[in-house]
Amino acid sequence: MNWNILLQQIVNGISLGGVYALMAVGFGLIFNVLKFSNFSHGGVVTLTAYIGFFLTKYLVANFIVTFLATAILGGLAAVVIERLVFRPIRRKGYPISMLIVNSITVAMLVQQFFAVTLGSDYYTYPIFIKETALHLGDLTVSKIYLLMLSISAVVLGALSYVLRKTKIGIAIRAASSDISTPSLMGVNVDFVISVAFFFSGVLGGITGYLLGMTFTVDPFVGSMILKGIIASILGGMGSILGGVIAGLLLGAAESLLIAEIGAALTPIVIYGAIILLLLIRPQGIAGRITEVKA
Amino acid sequence: MEILKVEGISKHFGGVVAVENFSMSQGENQISGIIGPNGAGKTTVFNLITGATPVDQGRVLFMEREITRLPAHCRADLGIARTFQNIRLFRNLSVLDNMKVAHDMKVGYTLWEEMLRLPRVRKLERSIDEKARHFLTYLGLESYADQKPQNLPYGIQRRLELARTLMTEPRILLLDEPAAGLNPHEVRGLMETIRKIQEENSLTIVIVEHHMELIMNICSLIHVLDFGKKIAEGEPEAIKKNEQVLQAYLGEEV
Amino acid sequence: MFYLKVLEITSLYTILVLGVYLMTGLTGLFSLGQGGFVSIGAYTAAIAFLRFGVPFPIALALAVVMGAVLGFLVGIPTLRLRRDYFLLVTFGLGEMVRAGLLYLAQLTGGALGMAGLPRKAGLPLILGSIVVITFITYSLKRSRFGRDCIAIRDDELAASMMGINVYAHKMKVFIISSATTAYGGALYAFNILFIEPNLFNWLESAKLIIITFVGGLNSIAGVIAASAIYYSFGEFFRFIDVWRDVLLAVVVVLVIIFRPGGLFQGLSLLPSKLKAMRRGR
Numbered sequence: 001m002n003w004n005i006l007l008q009q010i011v012n013g014i015s016l017g018g019v020y021a022l023m024a025v026g027f028g029l030i031f032n033v034l035k036f037s038n039f040s041h042g043g044v045v046t047l048t049a050y051i052g053f054f055l056t057k058y059l060v061a062n063f064i065v066t067f068l069a070t071a072i073l074g075g076l077a078a079v080v081i082e083r084l085v086f087r088p089i090r091r092k093g094y095p096i097s098m099l100i101v102n103s104i105t106v107a108m109l110v111q112q113f114f115a116v117t118l119g120s121d122y123y124t125y126p127i128f129i130k131e132t133a134l135h136l137g138d139l140t141v142s143k144i145y146l147l148m149l150s151i152s153a154v155v156l157g158a159l160s161y162v163l164r165k166t167k168i169g170i171a172i173r174a175a176s177s178d179i180s181t182p183s184l185m186g187v188n189v190d191f192v193i194s195v196a197f198f199f200s201g202v203l204g205g206i207t208g209y210l211l212g213m214t215f216t217v218d219p220f221v222g223s224m225i226l227k228g229i230i231a232s233i234l235g236g237m238g239s240i241l242g243g244v245i246a247g248l249l250l251g252a253a254e255s256l257l258i259a260e261i262g263a264a265l266t267p268i269v270i271y272g273a274i275i276l277l278l279l280i281r282p283q284g285i286a287g288r289i290t291e292v293k294a
Numbered sequence: 295m296e297i298l299k300v301e302g303i304s305k306h307f308g309g310v311v312a313v314e315n316f317s318m319s320q321g322e323n324q325i326s327g328i329i330g331p332n333g334a335g336k337t338t339v340f341n342l343i344t345g346a347t348p349v350d351q352g353r354v355l356f357m358e359r360e361i362t363r364l365p366a367h368c369r370a371d372l373g374i375a376r377t378f379q380n381i382r383l384f385r386n387l388s389v390l391d392n393m394k395v396a397h398d399m400k401v402g403y404t405l406w407e408e409m410l411r412l413p414r415v416r417k418l419e420r421s422i423d424e425k426a427r428h429f430l431t432y433l434g435l436e437s438y439a440d441q442k443p444q445n446l447p448y449g450i451q452r453r454l455e456l457a458r459t460l461m462t463e464p465r466i467l468l469l470d471e472p473a474a475g476l477n478p479h480e481v482r483g484l485m486e487t488i489r490k491i492q493e494e495n496s497l498t499i500v501i502v503e504h505h506m507e508l509i510m511n512i513c514s515l516i517h518v519l520d521f522g523k524k525i526a527e528g529e530p531e532a533i534k535k536n537e538q539v540l541q542a543y544l545g546e547e548v
Numbered sequence: 549m550f551y552l553k554v555l556e557i558t559s560l561y562t563i564l565v566l567g568v569y570l571m572t573g574l575t576g577l578f579s580l581g582q583g584g585f586v587s588i589g590a591y592t593a594a595i596a597f598l599r600f601g602v603p604f605p606i607a608l609a610l611a612v613v614m615g616a617v618l619g620f621l622v623g624i625p626t627l628r629l630r631r632d633y634f635l636l637v638t639f640g641l642g643e644m645v646r647a648g649l650l651y652l653a654q655l656t657g658g659a660l661g662m663a664g665l666p667r668k669a670g671l672p673l674i675l676g677s678i679v680v681i682t683f684i685t686y687s688l689k690r691s692r693f694g695r696d697c698i699a700i701r702d703d704e705l706a707a708s709m710m711g712i713n714v715y716a717h718k719m720k721v722f723i724i725s726s727a728t729t730a731y732g733g734a735l736y737a738f739n740i741l742f743i744e745p746n747l748f749n750w751l752e753s754a755k756l757i758i759i760t761f762v763g764g765l766n767s768i769a770g771v772i773a774a775s776a777i778y779y780s781f782g783e784f785f786r787f788i789d790v791w792r793d794v795l796l797a798v799v800v801v802l803v804i805i806f807r808p809g810g811l812f813q814g815l816s817l818l819p820s821k822l823k824a825m826r827r828g829r
Binding site: 036037084085088089092094096097098100101102104105106108109111112113116223226229230233264265266267268271272274275278279 | 576578625626629631632633635636637639640641643644646647648650651750751754755757758761791793794796797798800801804805808
């Protein structure tokens with residue numbers, strides 16, 4: 001077995017896995033706080049992939065500026081979605097299934113909107129990095145992948161810090177256990193939820209930008225969200241760390257499998273394995289089983 | 295005959311002990327109560343008995359038959375009925391249908407027969423309908439038959455939950471905070487209703503409650519829980535004077 | 549001629565919507581893998597007919613059986629999962645079916661799909677099917693089984709406390725739903741005359757769910773109406789066809805917020821007089 005190629009695949013896979021991890025965390029944040037699966041996250045990812053592209057094209061072709069701008073715009077988009085689409089449902093006390101359906105609808109809206117307006121064109125981000133590969137000993141690693149990986153690592157690290165050390169971060173974590181806790185801390189619950197969505201959207205924006213930059217920009221970028229959701233579940237709904245680990249593993253596994261058995265068979269194996277895992281250990285890697293309160 | 299016997303049941307969630315080594319015994323035609331400060335584990339005890347939550351340790355016996363591993367719906371079929379702290383009526387079904395659902399398990403026709411709408415099915419449906427209306431009338435609810443539960447006044451909803459349990463042909467009723475949210479007048483009505491149901495249907499009843507007047511008045515035996523453990527058991531008079539009970543409730547409104 | 553075609557397509561898709569309604573409206577299960585069953589039904593019938601020379605009616609029956617059997621097998625492990633997980637597992641299964649169909653190219657024609665199917669599923673068959681399926685759905689909903697399922701949808705825990713075997717009910721519904729969807733897929737194959745693995749992806753499955761919600765979870769007539777409008781719209785107004793989905797999305801969001809019972813929530817299959825008569829009895 002050629003260890004070099006294997007290692008290369010793993011590194012590539014982990015880089016992609018970093019993006020999955022970002023998605024898993026972005027998704028998991030909302031799941032923790034509001035207890036539902038927010039499919040609109042995929043819509044945010046697609047939206048920001050396009051936004052990032054247009055920023056680089058019409059504003060300035062600078063990586064850092066457009067990257068940060070996209071991230072922030074992603075956060076804002078998520079907040080807007082929360083206000084318009086989810087808050088009214090929460091206010092009226094409808095069952096969670098309604099939230100889920102609405103989130104799927106938003107994802108569909110974004111995808112179809114772009115498919116209709118811009119779908120037929122191919123957009124690619126400008127090339128930020130000359131000389132695309134890095135040579136580490138025998139390994140040839142794509143610089144872009146490395147960039148993705150490092151950005152993911154930094155972002156997740158920063159998020160972890162925010163969640164642990166800042167007041168709003170703690171409020172978010174408190175809200176995850178019990179939605180009424182923040183008010184006991186003197187923080188408005190709606191505000192906490194908006195901030196959680198903002199963070200989630202920022203992660204989504206980063207994801208969209210990275211995906212757009214590394215691959216192409218098309219309306220279906222957001223469908224990757226499902227892999228992120230799967231990673232989130234595998235990691236244990238509610239565990240950020242679990243989501244990260246699962247995301248990385250998923251990326252690595254996918255990469256290896258594609259190399260070994262081809263892109264046709266890989267989905268079957270991956271989804272089959274995921275289903276099996278869920279059946280054997282429904283709480284995922286690090287999650288807890290939550291009981292329904294009678 | 296001992297209707298219900300619980301031997302040393304325990305349950306933890308993660309690191310938290312919800313119930314520890316709880317035992318009780320319930321005979322026929324008895325009304326007993328379970329009290330304790332908030333979070334003492336009272337509802338969990340009900341969940342363990344009804345099978346909504348599996349026990350970690352211990353045994354549950356119903357009519358002298360072990361049901362510890364039996365799934366919840368089977369226990370309901372055997373005759374264990376319960377109401378809930380937060381009213382759990384079916385919002386998308388009418389009051390009448392809510393009643394019917396509780397009796398459906400007892401009627402024996404298959405899905406195929408249903409799809410073909412055989413005459414036998416229609417006859418059985420009629421009998422379910424009659425029974426549902428009968429119990430609605432029994433508790434004075436017949437005028438609400440076609441409405442949706444969420445449109446009804448709170449006190450009426452509570453009564454409906456009670457009526458619904460009767461449709462399951464129960465041997466034992468587990469009432470979880472039946473007086474919560476009722477005004478004093480309604481509570482007195484509730485006490486009368488519970489007594490009436492017990493006498494006329496030869497039921498045995500266990501009530502979880504915070505409302506002391508209710509408990510002290512209609513229960514013959516009281517179990518007291520604190521932090522998941524039973525700290526006292528006895529007749530109302532004895533419990534009222536029990537040191538440990540008073541301590542557990544210190545700061546609580548009695 | 550054109551109108552008949554529209555009627556055909558609309559009815560075809562409505563059969564699929566009813567399949568989803570059976571599942572989501574009755575027990576509250578959401579499946580993003582319905583597309584998988586459509587494909588399975590379509591391919592089973594097509595392969596049986598084209599490759600094995602099985603007569604058309606038998607091919608249809610095979611599709612139904614396949615749908616039911618697979619529904620059962622899929623249901624065994626998955627129906628115990630909570631709603632979100634079930635949603636994702638069904639998505640995974642839908643993708644697996646898609647990948648499988650692509651991979652088994654020898655049997656299925658792979659990415660090129662299968663063509664050369666004769667037009668055996670004409671308007672009479674489709675309309676007849678929809679009438680029967682609607683009747684079955686209606687019977688189920690009004691029956692004891694139906695109200696038990698709605699109880700499950702409303703509150704699983706309370707339903708089990710009333711003696712309802714939640715798992716068994718979900719399984720029965722899932723099997724019926726899968727069989728119906730597979731049947732719809734088979735009809736599709738013999739009407740549209742071309743099938744390929746990407747026929748029905750998760751987004752199309754999601755659309756079926758969304759249309760069901762717009763129609764109203766408690767109203768069969770509402771669901772049929774919503775489906776009829778959506779799918780015929782696309783045919784009549786070709787120029788806004790592409791915007792149709794965006795419009796749908798906006799409508800859905802508004803409906804869920806302001807009229808959660810569904811756009812057509814009051815609509816009933818029986819005229820209201822008849823209903824009142826039944827109640828009076």
